Structure formats: C-alpha cells, structure tokens
Amino acid sequence: MVSSQQQDGVHDLRSALERLRENPGQLIETDRAVDPIAELAGVYRYVGAGGTVVRPTRIGPAMMFNNVTGYPDARVLVGLMASRERVGLLLDAPPRRLTQHMGQAIRDAISPVDVGPEKARCQEVVHRADDPGFDLRKILPAPTNTEKDAGPYFCLGLVLSSDPEGEKGTDVTIHRLCVQGKDEMTIFFAPGRHIDAFRKKAEAQGKPLAVSVNMGLDPAIHIGACFEAPTTPYGYDELAIAGGLRGRPVELVDCLTVGEKCIAAAEVVIEGEILPDVRQAEDQNTHTGHAMPEFPGYDGPANSALPVMKVTAITTRRDPVLQTLVGPGEEHVSLVGIPTEASIYNACDAAMPGFVTEVYAHSAGGGKFLAVIKVKKTSAFDDGRARQAALVALGTYAEVKNIILVDEDVDIFDTDDVLWAMQTRMQGDMDIIIVPGIAGHVLDPSQTPEYDPRLPAKGVTAKTIFDATAPYALRDDFVRAQFREVDPSLWAPELFPDAAGTSGPDAESGDDSPRRASTTRGKSSQHD
Numbered sequence: 187m188v189s190s191q192q193q194d195g196v197h198d199l200r201s202a203l204e205r206l207r208e209n210p211g212q213l214i215e216t217d218r219a220v221d222p223i224a225e226l227a228g229v230y231r232y233v234g235a236g237g238t239v240v241r242p243t244r245i246g247p248a249m250m251f252n253n254v255t256g257y258p259d260a261r262v263l264v265g266l267m268a269s270r271e272r273v274g275l276l277l278d279a280p281p282r283r284l285t286q287h288m289g290q291a292i293r294d295a296i297s298p299v300d301v302g303p304e305k306a307r308c309q310e311v312v313h314r315a316d317d318p319g320f321d322l323r324k325i326l327p328a329p330t331n332t333e334k335d336a337g338p339y340f341c342l343g344l345v346l347s348s349d350p351e352g353e354k355g356t357d358v359t360i361h362r363l364c365v366q367g368k369d370e371m372t373i374f375f376a377p378g379r380h381i382d383a384f385r386k387k388a389e390a391q392g393k394p395l396a397v398s399v400n401m402g403l404d405p406a407i408h409i410g411a412c413f414e415a416p417t418t419p420y421g422y423d424e425l426a427i428a429g430g431l432r433g434r435p436v437e438l439v440d441c442l443t444v445g446e447k448c449i450a451a452a453e454v455v456i457e458g459e460i461l462p463d464v465r466q467a468e469d470q471n472t473h474t475g476h477a478m479p480e481f482p483g484y485d486g487p488a489n490s491a492l493p494v495m496k497v498t499a500i501t502t503r504r505d506p507v508l509q510t511l512v513g514p515g516e517e518h519v520s521l522v523g524i525p526t527e528a529s530i531y532n533a534c535d536a537a538m539p540g541f542v543t544e545v546y547a548h549s550a551g552g553g554k555f556l557a558v559i560k561v562k563k564t565s566a567f568d569d570g571r572a573r574q575a576a577l578v579a580l581g582t583y584a585e586v587k588n589i590i591l592v593d594e595d596v597d598i599f600d601t602d603d604v605l606w607a608m609q610t611r612m613q614g615d616m617d618i619i620i621v622p623g624i625a626g627h628v629l630d631p632s633q634t635p636e637y638d639p640r641l642p643a644k645g646v647t648a649k650t651i652f653d654a655t656a657p658y659a660l661r662d663d664f665v666r667a668q669f670r671e672v673d674p675s676l677w678a679p680e681l682f683p684d685a686a687g688t689s690g691p692d693a694e695s696g697d698d699s700p701r702r703a704s705t706t707r708g709k710s711s712q713h714d
Contacts, residue, residue: 195278197432198307198451199402199507202266202276206248212272215250222254222262222329222338227512230264236516237268237549238483245269245516250507257327263509267405268517273524276405277431282599285545288431288528289535291410292417296429298436301450306439308400308452313500314443321368322497326454328365331513334476336469336488338365341478341510343399343456344411345373346447347381350388350395354421356447357381358411360521362478363399363495364468371456372466372492374477376628377645378584380420385460385493394459396444397495402453402509406431412522416582417529443498453506457499465491479513480629481522481552516549523553526583530557533582534575541568542575546598554627555587558598566658573619576651585627590652595666607654611664617653624649 196202206213214233220226231239234246248265267273270281279287303309313325328338340363348356357380363371375382381397388395400407410427418424425436438447441457448455468477469488476485511517526547534542541561548556557579561572576589590604593611597603612618623640626633626647633647641647656664675682 196276198404199453202405213248217252219253219255220251222327224330224333226329227331230512234265234268235512237519238514238552254327260327261507263507267520268515273520284524285527285531288524289532291427291430294430295426296435298425298438301437305450307503308455309501310504311502315369315498325500329510331479334474334485335478336364337471339478343401345381345397345399347384347397349384356423358424369497371495372468373495389462392462394461396446396459398441398446398448399456400449400452402507409521413525453503455501458495458497461494461496464494466494468492481514481518482629483514519549519553523547529582530579534578537578544598554585557586558590558604560592560598562594563658569658572655584625588650591655593655611656612654619651620648622648
C-alpha cells in the first residue's frame with residue numbers, strides 16, 4: 187500500500203507529468219511544429235524511443251509536442267514510460283524492485299468504482315458523431331510511426347468492454363486502432379484476448395459490442411492493464427491492479443452514447459461499438475501492405491479483414507493531451523515487460539519460495555519474448571530446480587520464447603553480464619533445452635509455417651531455455667574475481683554524486699542501470 191502523501195501524488199496523466207517536471211531530465215517539451223504523419227515518431231526515435239527501434243536510438247526523456255501540424259489545439263505526449271527509471275518515479279518504487287512492486291499490487295488489488303457525472307473530467311468537451319461535420323480525423327491527431335503505416339493509429343488506446351452475457355464482468359486491454367474514416371476504426375486482436383471473446387459472443391447474437399477507448403491515463407492504469415492469463419484469467423478486471431498500485435480504486439463514469447463505462451480522469455475517450463459481421467482491410471486507404479511497427483521491431487503485414495469500431499462520440503478534458511507510443515520502443519517494454527516479470531516472479535515464488543530472486547523481461551524481446559531469471563542455488567538439487575523455474579515461467583506467460591537462467595552474482599539488467607555468464611557457464615550440448623511446437627505470438631515473423639514448414643500455424647514456436655548457471659558441485663570454480671571495496675566518489679565525485687560516504691555504489695539504490703547495458707555502448711545512447 188502507498189502512503190497518503192503518495193496517494194495525493196500521481197493520480198492521472200497531468201499529475202504524472204508534474205512528477206516528471208520535478209525530476210530534471212525526465213520530460214522535454216517543444217513548441218516547434220511537427221507533422222503527426224511519420225515526423226513525430228521520427229523525432230522521438232532519436233530522442234528516447236529505445237527498445238527494438240532501429241539504431242541509432244536511445245533511452246531518453248518523455249516528450250511533449252505542443253504544436254501539432256493541422257491540430258492547433260492538440261498536444262501529443264510520447265515516451266511517458268519509456269524508461270524503467272521513469273516508471274519507478276511514477277509508481278513510487280525503485281526501478282530494480284518494480285517486479286516485486288507489481289507482484290504485490292496483484293495481491294493488493296482494489297476493484298474500480300462508479301462515480302457520478304460530476305467527476306467526469308473526461309467529458310468536459312463532447313463531440314457527438316451525429317453533430318454536423320463530425321470527423322474523428324479532424325478532432326484527434328492520430329500519428330503514424332512510419333511512411334509505410336497502414337494509416338493513422340492510436341497506439342495507447344485502452345479498450346474497456348464488458349461480457350455481453352454478463353457472466354465475465356469487464357476487461358481492459360490495449361489494442362492498436364487504425365483510423366479508417368470519419369467515424370470508423372479497425373481494431374487488431376492478438377489470439378486469446380478477452381475483449382475479442384466478448385466481441386465474438388456479441389457477434390454470435392448479431393449484436394454490436396459497446397466499448398470505450400480511454401487515452402491519457404494515470405500510468406498505473408496502463409501498466410496494470412498489461413497483465414495476461416493465467417495471472418489475470420478470463421473475467422478478471424485488470425483495473426483492480428491499478429487500484430492496488432495506488433491504494434485506491436480507479437473511478438469510472440457512464441459513457442454518453444453507449445451502454446459502457448469509461449475512465450473518469452482520462453484525457454480522451456472514444457465511445458463506440460464493434461460492429462457484428464463487418465470487416466475491413468487495415469490498409470484499405472493506403473494499400474501499403476504494412477500495418478505499423480510492432481514490438482519485435484518489424485512493420486508486419488496489414489491485416490486483410492479486421493473488426494470495425496463505429497465511433498459514436500469523442501469526449502475529452504479541456505486542452506487534452508493525446509498520449510501515444512513508438513510501437514517497438516522501450517515504452518512497450520515497460521508496459522508489458524514489468525507485468526511479465528511480476529507474473530513469472532509470483533508464479534515461481536509460489537512454486538519454490540525464495541529460489542527465484544529477480545526476473546527481467548529483456549528489451550531485446552520487447553518485454554515479451556526474452557526473460558532473464560536469477561536463481562539462488564543452495565544444493566545440488568537446485569541444478570534441476572533452476573530448469574524447473576524456467577518451465578514454470580513458460581507456463582505462466584505464454585508469449586515468452588527464450589529464457590536465460592543465471593546465478594546470484596550476475597546483474598540481470600546488464601546484458602554484457604548475462605552474455606558473460608552464457609560464455610563461461612554454459613555448454614550448448616548440455617545446457618540448452620528446446621521445447622518445440624508451443625503457442626507463442628503471431629507478431630514474431632519467425633513463428634510462421636513459411637519460416638519453418640514444421641510449424642502448424644502462425645504464432646507457434648520452439649521455446650528455448652539457456653541454463654547459464656554454474657553447476658552447484660563446481661561452484662568454487664566459478665567464483666568471480668573480487669576487488670577491494672572503496673568509495674569511488676573520493677577519486678571521481680562527478681561520476682558518483684550519490685556514493686559519498688559509502689563503501690561502493692549501492693546496487694539496490696534505485697539507480698538507472700536497468701535496461702542500459704545493451705544500449706549504452708554507442709554514440710546514440712545515453713542514460714536518462
């Protein structure tokens with residue numbers, strides 16, 4: 187639970203921005219005109235995108251664009267959660283402890299509550315689809331990431347909907363939404379998404395599914411919504427995790443034009459219905475053949491037939507901030523990776539308490555495909571338990587593709603250290619375990635029958651465990667060279683401003699070391 191002081195802190199997007207303004211180097215703003223079509227993302231690629239974005243890139247500050255071409259009243263924010271350090275600032279937790287912090291939020295979950303229209307800040311300005319001249323494309327500046335995108339996208343739209351049969355409650359999920367016309371968007375569902383199950387139920391009855399798309403939120407809501415089954419099973423409302431993170435419930439209000447709820451403090455809400463038995467090509471207006479850059483770092487093919495959302499209204503706060511992300515960037519890693527870590531950590535801790543001490547959903551896998559797991563061996567039997575932990579992880583988070591196991595003396599957030607362990611504590615014919623033909627993720631271009639004809643369908647893959655832990659019986663042969671402990675600030679105070687009076691840098695102090703080793707070696711990289 188958080189303190190009363192923290193409860194008075196970050197509670198919506200605007201208070202999150204104030205938190206960043208209080209911490210130098212975490213937010214920059216520009217009044218220079220920027221085109222939302224490809225240019226905005228092109229700028230942020232250099233400023234702070236990170237992740238699997240094509241190099242050169244770096245992990246940098248969040249960025250507010252105050253002068254968006256064609257939208258004189260619009261502001262666009264990108265990169266709010268595009269560094270682990272910044273997520274720690276926004277969630278009141280040290281960056282290296284976010285895994286455990288998120289895991290605790292599941293245990294502390296608080297369900298959302300309905301509030302009256304007097305608290306509906308998201309409805310200060312209302313645009314109804316039946317108003318003369320209504321055009322979604324002229325009201326909100328949906329960006330494109332590249333010149334090849336199928337169209338303008340809302341990339342951080344939290345879709346909220348309810349089971350049409352009333353059995354499985356309400357669900358929230360982030361989906362990519364491509365603007366197709368003045369009141370229509372296509373929506374992409376990866377297999378297994380719970381709102382897609384709601385949609386299929388409604389469609390089987392010949393009925394539309396009412397939804398709200400919520401944008402510009404307290405970051406606790408976005409990141410809490412990124413947990414997946416079995417951690418959050420079908421029927422679990424992920425808004426309760428945001429409640430657990432903040433120690434108070436998320437507030438919901440009734441939509442104005444559809445029978446659904448929306449988030450009261452959202453900057454922007456798009457109300458509408460997913461139509462039954464209607465499909466559109468994702469690139470029907472551009473015919474580029476590409477969708478948009480997704481988290482693996484590729485553009486990916488445009489879908490030929492996606493469900494369609496008919497927009498019935500747009501409501502906003504006064505002077506709203508439209509929040510988006512650069513698809514493959516570090517923000518996606520934070521959004522999905524930290525919940526991935528928490529899910530694996532909690533599952534392993536339940537199965538073998540205290541054995542798994544840290545988990546990192548690595549940037550190279552977009553927060554989904556690659557997990558590094560640190561284990562604490564105390565006996566020869568633990569050689570087998572390490573591999574069992576990897577199997578637990580694969581069963582907990584279906585989209586993980588590769589797992590690297592390391593010992594306690596390895597910094598899982600330092601890619602060079604992890605690769606060192608793989609070079610000195612692993613033999614390929616003994617320590618690599620391959621599990622073929624398992625469900626993975628459809629956005630990985632190698633998980634297709636075209637890549638491997640043995641695969642039965644897109645999104646099926648082989649999964650690999652790399653055991654880079656030292657055998658317990660030989661542990662004395664794998665002790666790293668030990669250096670004298672000193673206070674480095676005595677010799678280089680400009681490099682260690684927080685180390686004065688200590689015997690060395692504190693690895694648990696909440697510094698910005700996580701997610702840096704793979705990106706801090708080139709000229710294009712820098713710390714936040």
